[in-house]
Amino acid sequence: MEKREINGNFALPMPIVLIGAEVGGKVNFMPAGWCTQVNGNPPMILCALARNHHTTKGILETGAFSVNVPSPALLDKTDYCGLVSGAEVDKSGLFEVFYGKLKKAPMIRDCPVNFECRVFQTVPLPSHTAFIGEIVTAYADEAVTVDGKPDYVAINPLVLTMADNAYHGLGEAVGNAWSAGKALIQK
DSSP states (O other): OOOOOOOGGGOSOEEOEEEEEEETTEEEEEEESOEEEEETTTTEEEEEEETTOHHHHHHHHHSEEEEEEOOGGGHHHHHHHHHSOTTTSOOTTSSOEEOOTTSSSOEETTSSEEEEEEEEEEEEOSSEEEEEEEEEEEEEOGGGEETTEEOHHHHOOOEEETTTTEEEOOOOOOSOTTTTTGGGOOO
16 A cells, blocks of 8 residues: 655654643643653653643642543543643633642542642743653542453543644553464464
């Protein structure tokens, strides 16, 4: 099949999370798609945020942030958080907030999964700042866990495709990692 050139900036689907921070003592949340785990032990997550975002200012102020995984039930509120800036609109009452061990990384109770993070490192990029956060504590609703492990189908995290500006749910698993390709291993 012939390949053709496409805009590679937004070719990959991205999980959408809500980044939480206190900015000037006030709770704020913003959606982010550039967020992924980057270290196993200790567990770390990287979130790249544009430097002009109000939430970025709060993370730099406090050295802490949260990563909240919304389900489709929170689609409207998640999208709203990206349409308005916390510098102009108070988003502190939009969600029921709770705090964990750090006491300065606001988390959203309605999100099925939450990560409380301490800034480990910041990496300045041309248009963004990459925040590498050590996951201090991870939380999940009992309804989305099985034997203490996350049930991703039950969590049903939002995924964003930028080529068409659409949100999607996760969907069912299509295979098992470290297993599906075993038949191709030559002995």
